Amino acid sequence: MDLATLIGLIGALITVAVAIFMGGSAGVFVNGPSLTIVLVGTILVTMIKFSLGQFLGAAKIAVKAFMSKPLDPASLIATSVELAKTARQSGILALEDAEVPDEFMKQGIGMLIDGHDPEVVRNMLQKDVSLTVQRHIEGQNIFKAIGDVGPAMGMIGTLIGLVQMLSSMDDPKQIGPAMAVALLTTLYGAVLANMIALPVADKLALRSTEEKRTKNLIIDALMGIQDGQNPRVIASTLETYLPKSQRSPEDD
Amino acid sequence: MDLATLIGLIGALITVAVAIFMGGSAGVFVNGPSLTIVLVGTILVTMIKFSLGQFLGAAKIAVKAFMSKPLDPASLIATSVELAKTARQSGILALEDAEVPDEFMKQGIGMLIDGHDPEVVRNMLQKDVSLTVQRHIEGQNIFKAIGDVGPAMGMIGTLIGLVQMLSSMDDPKQIGPAMAVALLTTLYGAVLANMIALPVADKLALRSTEEKRTKNLIIDALMGIQDGQNPRVIASTLETYLPKSQRSPEDD
Amino acid sequence: MDLATLIGLIGALITVAVAIFMGGSAGVFVNGPSLTIVLVGTILVTMIKFSLGQFLGAAKIAVKAFMSKPLDPASLIATSVELAKTARQSGILALEDAEVPDEFMKQGIGMLIDGHDPEVVRNMLQKDVSLTVQRHIEGQNIFKAIGDVGPAMGMIGTLIGLVQMLSSMDDPKQIGPAMAVALLTTLYGAVLANMIALPVADKLALRSTEEKRTKNLIIDALMGIQDGQNPRVIASTLETYLPKSQRSPEDD
């Protein structure tokens, strides 16, 4: 599980809760109808925008993204160099029994062993990458949609509350509390969008970028291996994927 | 009919209606002139932006998009593999009598049977795809325009109401109800844009993306068939269009 | 003249006028200084952004775009097929006397008759298209600029009015009317931008897209004619520019 996301999500909600409890009357912040308008309304409007399957799949995509540990590029490079050495010494068929930590890499090696043309392998793997990215974008888009619709439903709720309050303004003493209730939907919408939906969408986008980069690294590695390149050349090519501080020191 | 859209659209409007009725005086939420400014005004301003034909065609495009069931990629892949087997055994002319579930695919096969050059066929089909997408975008743009103009007309209506109220503020007791009426146009505009027009535009965009992906799958399938590729290779190429969980298990 | 634009523009302004007159005191909606700030201010600020020539030319571009009837793609295709038949039977020089309904097409045919290389002709025509589009974009940009500046000047006017009102708040009875006047500039800016300038800019963009598509159709037609392609092939290539419902039925 991604630690920063967990700490951030829970910590931020606690911060807001503390601010509410310090103000004394926490009870006024809970209002059934306001919650219904924002939560149920946002879910229903978001459903208009997507198919039922996509909508139900969004949570699954999110959970998977947060749970799956991204592969460490440095260890992938080490693995690639090992594979390249094996392939150079004993031929590409020797990779059949190699231990490969990643499903995508294993699939690519299988294709090389089967003797497919390198260009064909590269195209097929790249198509896989770009279609995977498209599916990730769908997942993000559902959270982005929640982040758009939440504040809109909050505003609609506040407008309804204001119209109700203004059209029957008999007792001036009631204006305050009525307006407090009207503002609640705006608050709910802002919290839902800015503290939950949009950050999760951004996190998914980041994960998607990382996965894309890792898979591009693997494709580069496979092409180098297939080409019979010197393992040291492969290592230094792949190390451009690392920040400078993590690269192995130049030793020539 | 797309179920999620139907449930979402009706459910969201019911949610808002319930919130209004729970507040007691539902009557204050209906105001003829306010409705006129927002609805008629939005339709007229949107008409400025498009030609009469496009404007009238927008509803048709929307209905068609919601009604037409998108082809299932998995079944399309199965069909393609069958066609590839037939073509490999009996030649491409044998596809003449094959049962093809999709108009676009049938058209492409017809062109291959007629002996056109594969490159020509690919270009013509891709041009068809990109021009279809352009027409879909026009449909979306009309709903996006309604989503832009609605809140603007709502704001204009509210400003008119405020000026009228402020310029003749004789009886302080009347301020409340007058302002409630002024706010109504903003509420109408927000509902029209955020709960109807923009979600429908997003749904149309999603449909367009799906259709484009399906047609690209078909083009890839046709090129593989024409090329006489091994049906198993075609299948595994096309399966990159599916999410990993739906792909056939590797069996080699 | 484009009917939808005319109906939309006049109809929308009438809708707003009716809403104002129904409120009783239409006189309060006319205020000389407020109109000056928004109209004169917007024109002057827009002038900063463009050269004098472009600014004066914008109205001309708009009028021309609304007046000029766009060529019907279907009739252009018919013409192209006729020309292709003539060229096939009697050679490309026979097109010299052909009746061509469009200036751009005539120019292209002239170049083909003159014996220029097809690639040269295509490049020259495409450069013409892209430079025409650039000039159209300039026209749109002036209306978009008015749509940006109008509300900004409206807000500046309202801020000036508010500061004047607040700094001399002697008679509470005057606050209402003074604030009504202050809000007028915001109203003017919103009407100018949302009901006139931005819709016209969008309409110009649509016209530009249509013209670009028509000219691309013509270029495709000319290349096919020059290439001596079968008129039926040309027809079916060009028909991808039409929505499916307008294409000629497949007859093989």
Next chain:
Amino acid sequence: MDLATLIGLIGALITVAVAIFMGGSAGVFVNGPSLTIVLVGTILVTMIKFSLGQFLGAAKIAVKAFMSKPLDPASLIATSVELAKTARQSGILALEDAEVPDEFMKQGIGMLIDGHDPEVVRNMLQKDVSLTVQRHIEGQNIFKAIGDVGPAMGMIGTLIGLVQMLSSMDDPKQIGPAMAVALLTTLYGAVLANMIALPVADKLALRSTEEKRTKNLIIDALMGIQDGQNPRVIASTLETYLPKSQRSPEDD
């Protein structure tokens, strides 16, 4: 000097000034601390975003852009045709003594005379164009930054004023004037951004586009001259850079 910009800038500021003076108490619109927050604050925050050199250079870029008269494409075409005639009759070396009105064109001719390969010359000139455009974009970005930061500082100033006013609301009579002062910073920010900084940024962008188009015209001309093309062909190629009304009539 660019007339439209000068008229627009001064005229718009006068329009606002007149609106202020007509309201009677112009003195309330001048407030030292408010001016300081918006002007000094905006300049300092903008400085964070750029290096000292760029920041000081922005004014220079702006002045130069407004002062330099853009070359008239029509006269450039005429010059190019003259040069092409000379080169055709007496060889490209004869251009050494030709009078060339533009520095960039002179540089390109010099390279052709020196016998560089046309492709090399084209690449070098195009690199020059794209790096010039990059430098122009930096100039625009500084004005865009001022246009972003100005309203933000205005809002910060107004928030500070409101907090000060609300936290010490002893005399209700003082609320009006105090709020007027608080709103002043918002007004300053809006004027600075919408009437000065953003229009100037847009104007610089327009100038940059024009310069790019003119330089592309020159590159096309030089390539044609080097290629020994017929001057009439060069003229008709270059005339695609002109709007239709300015092109020379077809005379064949």
Next chain:
Amino acid sequence: MDLATLIGLIGALITVAVAIFMGGSAGVFVNGPSLTIVLVGTILVTMIKFSLGQFLGAAKIAVKAFMSKPLDPASLIATSVELAKTARQSGILALEDAEVPDEFMKQGIGMLIDGHDPEVVRNMLQKDVSLTVQRHIEGQNIFKAIGDVGPAMGMIGTLIGLVQMLSSMDDPKQIGPAMAVALLTTLYGAVLANMIALPVADKLALRSTEEKRTKNLIIDALMGIQDGQNPRVIASTLETYLPKSQRSPEDD
């Protein structure tokens, strides 16, 4: 250290502080819970969006970017010309002992000396550039995220304060100060975003652009050197990276 950024950042904060102190009651601008909601809340929500490592690395990236002095293009060009002369006279191996002021350039020269193919060297260096830019963008994105989240948390804090105030409006005298406190979070969010986070993000973007341009200059220089081009040609090619005023005068 970048002087403009330091002066701008400190100067802008002082300007705001002065405005606050001039208003008299500076104490009302410090409020523990409000600061907590905006600062702690913003940090926690930003953490949701990034991994722990990236989040902690952001400050490091920023400090490094502000501290590292960008290489002066003019001196880089001089160095390149020197290297080109050496390489022309004594062969490319003679560069082994040359003094190279830049790590990236040294790496490229090393690869040329090792006898790698120029295309391979160019590709590897360009991959390095584009991956470096990607890492810089991550750093910017964290500051941009703070600039997005700050005002959102400010608004959430203000909504919480307003609901608390409105729901218990017993003593009208308390409304003012309570609302002042509610507005404080909006002020904090605006200052954090507009005066710190967004300007720093923009500065990092600018640095990234400069570094990219410098590295492209180096790649161009290395290719010219490897190609054995005339040092004068290399100089004039590279000088297109400089503004016109800094180029060496044409001397032919």
